[in-house]
Amino acid sequence: MKALITFFLSGIFCVHFSSAQLYLQGQDLEDGELYIIGTLTFEGEPYTGNAIAYHDNGIIKTFREFKDGKYQGIWKEWYNNGELKHIRNYRQDEPSGSWTTYTQTGAVLDEGDDDHLFYTPFFGDDNLDDGFEETSPSFTSDGKTMVLARYKEWERKIPFIAHKEDGKWRKERLRFVDTLYNLTINPSGDRIVYKVFDEAGGEKVSRVFVVDMKGDQWGEPKEVLKLFNLNAGYFHISPDNTLFFFARSPKTGIYMSRPKGKNLYSKPRWLGEEVSLPDSDSFDVFMHPQKHKLIVSQYYDEEKYPDLGEVGLYYYEKTGKTWIRKKRLPLSYGWGPCITADRKFVFVRKGGIQYISLDELGISW
The missing domain is CATH 2.120.10.30 (TolB, C-terminal domain)
Known part of the structure; x- marks a missing residue:
């Protein structure tokens, strides 16, 4: 599946279009979350740098770091209201170390580490009626x-x-x-x-x-x-x-x-x-x-x-x-x-x- 993403490298656009957009290959879009499978390349080479994706309303959705085409470093994701959703860390393309998730009002929801792995809501961001x-x-x-x-x-x-x-x-x-x-x-x-x-x-x-x-x-x-x-x-x-x-x-x-x-x-x-x-x-x-x-x-x-x-x-x-x-x-x-x-x-x-x-x-x- 192809998905649209915007890249930044050291604060400079990697591709000189007004929105700096690049099509990526070899990735899977599951439950509305963009996750890259395999090696991320740019101009034929494994990509090292930062990747940013946006919600449809223009608010930032994800910020991710790559090294040699693999996840390496921090992964941040935001709700479409601008509140931080979670922070994760990766090492050599695998989740590693601490993570924190937040509610849509900014409160800490849960925390974990290598012995308490990151998990995802089964129904995504679908909200229940208040109090349920x-x-x-x-x-x-x-x-x-x-x-x-x-x-x-x-x-x-x-x-x-x-x-x-x-x-x-x-x-x-x-x-x-x-x-x-x-x-x-x-x-x-x-x-x-x-x-x-x-x-x-x-x-x-x-x-x-x-x-x-x-x-x-x-x-x-x-x-x-x-x-x-x-x-x-x-x-x-x-x-x-x-x-x-x-x-x-x-x-x-x-x-x-x-x-x-x-x-x-x-x-x-x-x-x-x-x-x-x-x-x-x-x-x-x-x-x-x-x-x-x-x-x-x-x-x-x-x-x-x-x-x-x-x-x-x-x-x-x-x-x-x-x-x-x-x-x-x-x-x-x-x-x-x-x-x-x-x-x-x-x-x-x-x-x-x-x-x-x-x-x-x-x-x-």
Whole structure:
């Protein structure tokens, strides 16, 4: 794809046109962000200098430094209102060192380094209504449909389904329930499982429901009685409709239930202490389709358990019947891990759904 960019070198225009415009080859324009693939050349030679691009309204969009045609040095990006969006650093064409992101009003949103990698909002710069945040993402195997939840109150989230059309996500409200706690969709896109809090006998209880597609419409929710009041949630569904989830009863950790006729799902089975660390919240599991790898969000007292390392998203592999904790993903603490058909690693942080290329995380999936 060709894209238009303006170059400056030591404060002097490199090309003597009124707008100093140059067409670049070998680059990819994804989600509205210009990223150069390969070597940037100018007049047949690898380019060393600064590159500047502008928004349609004339406000600067990006400032980037190059050496021998590769990213080297600083990368700054601005919103179209002129506020700084982020600052990143590159070394030999790879992200390196510290980074900072900002809100559209100029406040620091997040910061990171080589152990807490830079990420991108999944829906780009699309703004939510004031005060709302989004969470609970999951995707169909073809990557064309997802569900999510939007909220101001954590226990009363509004469910949405989104379909990808012409590269853009179109969201619409799911109508089979008013509010819920969290939800997931199965890989084939014909089943949704969700959790709600309710009252029974004057006490707060948790309930889990399954909704299956009937023709081209969602059917009536059916309760999973085997999961009643286990505080089960943060679901993931494998291709064979096995349900993986976090629950606090009978003990806190990750469980699985198999599909089972009219009962919908079988009695839960605990995955074990290797995944469900003692005295921790190990939740939001994402299971590999072959069920031999998983990613789970883990939160615990780092001072009490220093040997466990920093809280965050952890990658496991199964050897025989034992789950082995392999590594912490190089991201700041988050939850809601998913992997899309186009190898985006999607997760939730800072009140929104974020993503990073799976290939940056250093795991085999």
